[in-house]
Amino acid sequence: LPHHTGVVSHVAVDIGGTLAKLVYFTREPDTADNGGRLNFLNFETHRIDLCINFIRQLKEEHEKRNGSARDGLCVVATGGGAYKYYDRLKEELNVNILREEEMECLIIGLDFFITEIPNEVFTYSDSDAEPMQYAEARPDVYPYLLVNIGSGVSMIKVSGPRQFERVGGTHLGGGTFWGIMSLLTGSRTFDDMLAMADRGDNSAVDMLVGDIYGMDYTKIGLKSTAIASTFGKVLRLKNDAEQGADGEGSIRGDHPSESSEASHGPKPNPEDMSRSLLYAISNNIGQIAYLQSEKHSVKHIYFGGSFIRGHRQTMNTLSYAIRFWSKGEKQAYFLRHEGYLGAVGAFIRRQP
Numbered sequence: 001l002p003h004h005t006g007v008v009s010h011v012a013v014d015i016g017g018t019l020a021k022l023v024y025f026t027r028e029p030d031t032a033d034n035g036g037r038l039n040f041l042n043f044e045t046h047r048i049d050l051c052i053n054f055i056r057q058l059k060e061e062h063e064k065r066n067g068s069a070r071d072g073l074c075v076v077a078t079g080g081g082a083y084k085y086y087d088r089l090k091e092e093l094n095v096n097i098l099r100e101e102e103m104e105c106l107i108i109g110l111d112f113f114i115t116e117i118p119n120e121v122f123t124y125s126d127s128d129a130e131p132m133q134y135a136e137a138r139p140d141v142y143p144y145l146l147v148n149i150g151s152g153v154s155m156i157k158v159s160g161p162r163q164f165e166r167v168g169g170t171h172l173g174g175g176t177f178w179g180i181m182s183l184l185t186g187s188r189t190f191d192d193m194l195a196m197a198d199r200g201d202n203s204a205v206d207m208l209v210g211d212i213y214g215m216d217y218t219k220i221g222l223k224s225t226a227i228a229s230t231f232g233k234v235l236r237l238k239n240d241a242e243q244g245a246d247g248e249g250s251i252r253g254d255h256p257s258e259s260s261e262a263s264h265g266p267k268p269n270p271e272d273m274s275r276s277l278l279y280a281i282s283n284n285i286g287q288i289a290y291l292q293s294e295k296h297s298v299k300h301i302y303f304g305g306s307f308i309r310g311h312r313q314t315m316n317t318l319s320y321a322i323r324f325w326s327k328g329e330k331q332a333y334f335l336r337h338e339g340y341l342g343a344v345g346a347f348i349r350r351q352p
């Protein structure tokens with residue numbers, strides 16, 4: 001239910017593969033013209049009915065306040081769902097739906113956050129006393145790379161206001177983490193998954209440089225704690241456990257009644273797998289982002305999309321990857337409203 005008493009004038013919704021992001025403006029009835037606030041919320045896309053109901057309530061409120069619905073509520077839609085659900089939105093809301101192109105909205109939203117909103121953009125590094133530092137506005141905004149980590153990942157080079165090109169992406173994204181995590185751990189919500197990753201120790205399942213070398217691999221500049229292979233230790237651990245259970249050297253199957261559990265091995269701890277998978281996805285995206293930034297001569301890399309969700313390990317991994325590969329030449333930036341770039345862009349583009 002709308003938790004406000006203000007007058008709603010304008011709603012934008014960015015309907016992605018996983019989440020529908022809603023942004024709307026409310027104006028307190030008795031304040032000056034431009035006094036108001038932006039509200040942010042999201043719904044799971046598979047419950048688009050809840051999202052539509054919410055917008056319907058905003059619409060009814062709008063009509064109530066405005067007497068006759070002379071100026072109907074303005075609903076702007078972007079993302080794939082603006083196409084997939086277009087007819088449904090139109091019919092069920094009985095309003096005109098204005099559609100806007102997704103990448104354009106992302107960039108307009110990001111430009112707005114970078115140039116207009118103080119305390120929105122920040123850098124992150126766990127090795128600093130104060131890991132989160134708000135970024136000063138830079139006079140040289142362009143060019144930059146936007147890496148949007150939603151269900152999938154898009155990388156967009158922006159060369160000037162509304163001048164952009166999608167240069168690449170990867171399908172190993174937030175949806176991959178979300179899907180594989182549900183298989184591995186049985187957790188059902190994204191925040192549970194992140195909390196599990198917080199508690200885990202990836203070295204229990206990942207093969208580290210130290211597992212191979214027994215020490216740092218100094219010549220190459222790899223610390224013993226560097227990950228050599230994500231999940232690379234899992235089968236080895238299972239085999240060890242089996243040998244332990246069956247007695248050294250015994251061949252599994254000799255005692256089928258006793259070995260049925262051992263033949264599946266002990267399942268690695270879900271927390272450890274969560275941490276490992278979070279690192280795998282974030283490191284991979286960080287490295288591809290770095291390579292794209294090199295290819296397209298860009299120094300500043302902004303990470304957006306709901307996958308990030310202000311999570312420390314995710315941001316630290318992305319930030320570390322950019323600093324490590326660029327030898328400190330390039331910088332990763334994050335946003336407080338990272339999931340709402342597209343919705344804010346759609347909102348601004350059709351601002352009355």
Ligand code: ADP
Pocket residue numbers: 015016017018019020044079149150151152173174175176177178190305306307308309339
């Ligand atoms: P899309 O536009 O593709 O839906 P988003 O930017 O909304 O992409 O990001 C979706 C991703 O964000 C999911 O794949 C998941 O990794 C993560 N995520 C964050 N919050 C949630 C949530 N409440 N439910 C599901 N996934 C979430």
